[in-house]
Amino acid sequence: MDKKIIVITGASGTGKTTISKYLQDTYHIPSVITHTTRLPRTGEKNGIDYYFETKDSFSNNHYLEKVEYSGNWYGSSEESLNRTWEQYDAASIVVDTKGAVSYKEKYGKNAVVIFLEVDLETVTQRLENRGDDKARLQTRINSNEFQRDLKIPEELRGKSYVIVNNNIKITKETVAKILVNEKIK
Known part of the structure; x- marks a missing residue:
């Protein structure tokens, strides 16, 4: 069986760590x-x-x-x-979109990329609720990296799963389907 790396990417506040923890808690897929x-x-x-x-x-x-x-x-x-x-046969990792491209280029079909997307207003609200300092939050949201991570990179289009994470229950169900589709669990 091929080893798999589940690469979770997207901007801050899109739910990457939550999904990584879900994979660990529900499917015993460790985080690298x-x-x-x-x-x-x-x-x-x-x-x-x-x-x-x-x-x-x-x-x-x-x-x-x-x-x-x-x-x-x-x-x-x-x-x-x-x-x-x-x-383990599968592991997960949370990286920015640049890192996700590197994993896909290196590991090809063994890298299962999940891009989490949320509208800017929701992301901002989540980061505020998380307790991020308002001034630092504005700097982060305006950074080139944050703006880059809001959109799926060209190199990953058609080679990754895109989930709009507005509802964590639906997102987890979608992730479960991806695992079946990729023969991970």
């Missing part, structure tokens, strides 16, 4: 652990929440995507995905 150079927050554990790296150790991995944010690096590596695939 990503790497960061930031220090662990209280209660976070290395190898569970992230692989906490130094700037030097971070550069030793082969990244499918990486980004610098607030002076720290974050990335998802082939090494981490392969470790997950040693134990």
